[in-house]
Amino acid sequence: MTDINAVSNTPNSYKWVGTRPVRHDGLEKVNGHARFAADLSLPRMLSGHVLRSPFAHARIISIDTKEAEAMPGVKAVITSADFPEPHRKDYVSLNLMARDKVFYEGQAVAAVAAGTKRQAKAAAEKIVVQYQELPHVLSIDEAMAEDAPLLHENLITKGVEPVPGKASNIPSRTLFERGDLDAGFKEADVVFEQEFTTKVVHQGYIEPHAVVADTSSDDRSVIWCSSQGHFMIRAKTAAMLGWEPSQLKVIPAEIGGGFGGKTTIYLEPLAAKLSQKAKRPVKIVMSRDEVFRATGPTPGTKLRIKLGAKKNGKIVAGKAWLAYENGAYPGIWGMLGAMCLFAPYDIPNFYVEAFEVVVNKPVNIAYRAPSAPMAAFATETVVDQIARELKLDPIELRLINAVEEGSRKPDGPKYGPIGFKETLEAIRNHPNYSIPLGPNQGRGIASGYWFNIGESSSATVHLTEDGTAIVVTGSPDIGGSRASMALMAAEELGIDVKLVQPRVADTDSIGFTDVTEGSRTTFATGMAVVGACRQLIDELRKRAAMMWEVDIDEVEWMDGNALHTVNKHAPLALAEITKSAKKTGGPLTTTHSLEARGAGAAFSTQMCDLEVDPETGAVTILRYTTAQDAGTAIHPGYVEGQFQGGVAQGIGWALNEEYVHNAEGVMENPGFLDYRIPVASDLPMIETIIVEVPNPKHPYGVRGVGEVGIVPPIPAVANAIHDATGLRMRRLPMSPMTILAGLNQKNGSA
């Protein structure tokens, strides 16, 4: 019978899993055939433009759209008055169209649909919004100050006893503790306490948000957009419109990068509402400037951490105070940081307190292992300090303290089989670990953790007349997941991976599927694919049995053929069975939906070699090596791509990326010229080591690989800078300017 938890064969007997075919969607991405949301054009389509707040914090006194409505080409103008009052905790809807207040520069205030983008923009400029400016808070310190101006007058901190009597900018506090902290620190021979700050950074996906919506007169809308999850688009758009999800059909376009940033909505309800009012399809495409000002960056933070260790390297106590910005509305970012901060180490006594803080900046959203990179910056820097103080090899120190199967996570649950120690050993055993360094060069080591998730997934497999397996899922492919789905299906069905066509279907055409996030797709949607394939094999056996007129128990499935176990009949290939499907009961289609449990925790250990120009503070990354536990690498090439992508983004975050706001709270660098993500020539080839400690909860041992790679780079770079210069960097970004200032201070000059 179909048991999707049955572990497939032994790894070395896999025929397809672990190979590197070219991705099925590769050619069309290269030749320009792939269709992104902004490519779509419908007859009679209008262009939308969003009017955004010029102020970081202001009360909206009035909005007058009369003049705008009279502008040439204008077919519809909307404001928050066109949407039902959102639930007070529906922060997404509250964020998407300002009501009585604007909370950050760039927040949407109104939107226009007109014949052309130019007309829509010209009309939007004629909307008269009367604002009353309010004092704003841009940093954690400002927002947490006793007399801080409040964003939300009724915001009472959750997680504090007794419940505070007074509103603040702190929506919540999370506490994780274990053991006896004071006793732990008493036991310690060395104690370090440090403070770190990090800046707001953006996911930096290359494709700006885009949507086309076509709303019909019976209040149904079809939406084309690029996102990490079209069922999420359907649910959140319906919530803002006050509709049922079933009134919407969302068609996923190809996606040009998301990294967590496309796990929410920005434009969809606006386009659907404009389309409803104008009775024509409406397209809205953000500019890069809008992407920076109005879509989810990841939090800025302020972190204080204290670690105590014994002479033998055992870390015995840890204390942390974490504050994470959340942008204008409450989020979960401090809590995630608290979950990850000490997760790689078995620390008997700790106390971790994390705060969410609202500020007058765009609302934060996930970015690859959200909140973990900043936490790792703090922990891994102090761990490096301890190793130096105790004259222990940094990997040895980590091995002494590393969690293993059975250790507890800071938030309670026990780890299953994990490959953290294996990643540490892989780096230590790599030839790069002993390459000698020259003057002004340094080597840094850091590790990172991310928990990964499961959630809901669905898959349908249908066989075509020619014996091709169409594998349909509801998971947008943001990192090569279609290739992984195809490989697992090929392995299960025993057919050539070229005979598998992986597809991503719209919300009407496949069962509910959660967002492509939390490194879950190859794990969870992969399980759904395996489940559907195993059902299909049962069905194929049944059909073969009918064709042979034998009992199904006499039929086995092997290498794409039905085999008759008592050998009376010659094997029947899959294509032969599909050819006579009409005679044996009709089309061959199976579907499997599940709520996946048992995602395996992910660990990565990384080594950065770099050189610092002592006269300019510029950092050149010389070599970079990353070892990460993939569980099982279904497609090693795309696994390596995920490792490298995480590292590349982490290095950018470490060295140059930051939101620069002026005193008025206006972003000063909303473009890729001054918001500096790394360019190809900034990075060496990132060397990858795939560690494989299979996750027993997945039929092929998969644990997610998409996120943890971004966790260690910041501290790896910081520790390498320290190794090269003696400077401890505790503030991001570690730009040439900050490094040179540090060197000047150290040298007692300028």
Add this chain to the structure above:
Amino acid sequence: MKYEAPKSIDEALELLESEPDSCVFAGATDIIPQMRSGRPEPKLMIDLKCIPEMVQIACENKVWTIGAAVPAVLIAGDSALKSDFPGLAESAGLIGSDQIQNRASLGGNVCNASPAADTVPALIVNNAHAVIASKGGMRTLPVALIATGPGSTSLNAGEFIVAFRIEQPLPHSADAYLRFIPRTEMDIAVVGAAARITMDKAGNCTDAVIALGAVAPTAVRVTAAEDALRGNPIDEDTLTKIMAAARAACNPIDDKRGSKEYRTQVAGVLAKRVVIEAADRARK
């Protein structure tokens, strides 16, 4: 907005006169991004790339003439030009990316009048002159006198630059250009430094011209550093003087791309490095 692509200088001048709200352009790598971020659109845009003399590079009677609309990729890749002016060629080769260099011109780089324009310090140290066309005829002006401040030039209405003229360098003389950016490409100079150094057989510097970009409202000559070099070997002592002179010549802004202090300190470093580089080339 109207677009015209005249085939001759005269035709371009006629068009300029016909519409007061007009604007010449070559690669449009500055003006299109500027218009996208709110610069008012002119009524007429005059594309200079179809005027033959503006897209040619030639050397006659020891004088190089580089058309003002020649794309940077051709300047960076012209081997004869590069052997005479490696620093100028490098400065053109640093602009943006391959895509930008296929369009970006010297005329645009100079007339956009950004203090950080990469080719300007290199043109200045080579004593490049702009050939300027107007209804009244042609005039020439040293490149150093074109930009008068960020975004403003000394060109009059109805004028545009046709080409740049540069005399071939003397023997034992070479130029170099270095810039500092936080990334390796696709960035705006935080500091740029150009030098032309002439050496004698004894290893002393006989002549020097040094210019810095991005550290003042326009590119600046560092005459104190030039004085420190002239007649002297390029040793520790001279280099220390150059660094101090370069820093003294700075009058930078404090902005998201670099603080005053940082630009000033790095200007000294780049001035020193660019002099060493140009002197090494001059000795060869």
